[in-house]
Amino acid sequence: MSFVVIYLLFISVTSFAVFGTDKFLAKNSRARISEATLLVTTFFGGTIGSVLAMFIFNHKIAKRSFLMKFFIVVSVQLLLIYLFYRYGIK
Incomplete structure (x- = not known):
């Protein structure tokens, strides 16, 4: 597996655990x-x-203020992914 795939798996599992821990708390x-x-x-x-x-x-699916911030974060991610693939890193 490539470094990027391993990293994304690790950070996704970490994020899942952080959200789950917050719900438990x-x-x-x-x-x-x-x-x-x-x-x-x-x-x-x-x-x-x-x-x-x-x-x-x-968890956090009914809290509008969080969802707005969440969708902004995801939108920025998508924009960065687009820019990376469109223009690459030189």
Whole structure:
């Protein structure tokens, strides 16, 4: 497997775990993981893990303010991917 595939698998699993941990903490009235941390793991490649966790754990899917930030992060990712493939790195 290439480095990129391994990295994306690792960050997706990490993001999934971070969202799952935050849901566990929320259900048990304990200190939470910040939304910024959730969004950072998403931004750095954990989008698939984040989306899966949001639906599997039913976490953050009803909070509009978070969803707006989440969709902005995903939109920026898609724009960066487009620019990378369109213009490459020189």
